[in-house]
Amino acid sequence: MIDKIKEEIEGGRAVVLPTETVYGLFARALDEKAVDHVYQLKGRPRDKALNLNVASFEDILNFSKNQPAYLQKLVETFLPGPLTIILTANERVPVWVNSSLPTVGFRMPSHPLTLELIRETGPLIGPSANISGQASGVSFQQILEDFDQEVLGIEDDAFLTGQDSTILDLSGDQARILRQGSIRREDILAQIPEIPFEEV
Numbered sequence: 595m596i597d598k599i600k601e602e603i604e605g606g607r608a609v610v611l612p613t614e615t616v617y618g619l620f621a622r623a624l625d626e627k628a629v630d631h632v633y634q635l636k637g638r639p640r641d642k643a644l645n646l647n648v649a650s651f652e653d654i655l656n657f658s659k660n661q662p663a664y665l666q667k668l669v670e671t672f673l674p675g676p677l678t679i680i681l682t683a684n685e686r687v688p689v690w691v692n693s694s695l696p697t698v699g700f701r702m703p704s705h706p707l708t709l710e711l712i713r714e715t716g717p718l719i720g721p722s723a724n725i726s727g728q729a730s731g732v733s734f735q736q737i738l739e740d741f742d743q744e745v746l747g748i749e750d751d752a753f754l755t756g757q758d759s760t761i762l763d764l765s766g767d768q769a770r771i772l773r774q775g776s777i778r779r780e781d782i783l784a785q786i787p788e789i790p791f792e793e794v
Contacts, residue, residue, distance in 0.1 A: 770791070
């Protein structure tokens with residue numbers, strides 16, 4: 595099954611894969627037609643940017659610039675895991691991924707099969723596997739029904755928490771949490787006290 599999923603990804607098609615939070619609809623980030631297909635499947639507005647799902651700290655460096663000095667420590671402490679890190683994008687980030695924004699988000703899911711597929715075929719986009727505007731997908735069979743059996747995937751409902759990732763914006767002078775997930779500000783500061791969070 596893994597070989598078939600890999601074949602789908604390499605052929606420019608979308609697949610449903612588990613993360614540690616919810617299921618994602620994954621496709622090759624550097625393939626514009628594959629990304630277009632995900633937007634169409636989800637009914638997602640084109641101005642809503644996507645994250646890059648990567649498998650290593652080096653991948654993050656490869657698609658960003660102006661990284662803070664503490665970034666490597668942050669990545670090694672919390673990734674793979676339910677944390678999205680927003681950084682300033684460099685010229686390697688396609689406009690069809692970040693909607694021409696100056697920033698790009700990075701995810702490193704901890705599900706072992708998903709992470710291995712990203713390592714072999716990535717970087718991948720992987721927005722939540724649901725029709726845009728509906729609840730994030732946590733039931734594999736429901737997701738297949740929502741997408742009219744158009745996509746293949748890996749089923750592992752038991753791995754999911756159902757809680758979205760924390761979004762941490764590091765693109766400015768001060769760190770900001772844009773969406774609260776299971777990783778909290780105090781968790782981050784306990785490990786990396788030098789992070790300059792904005793006042794709340």
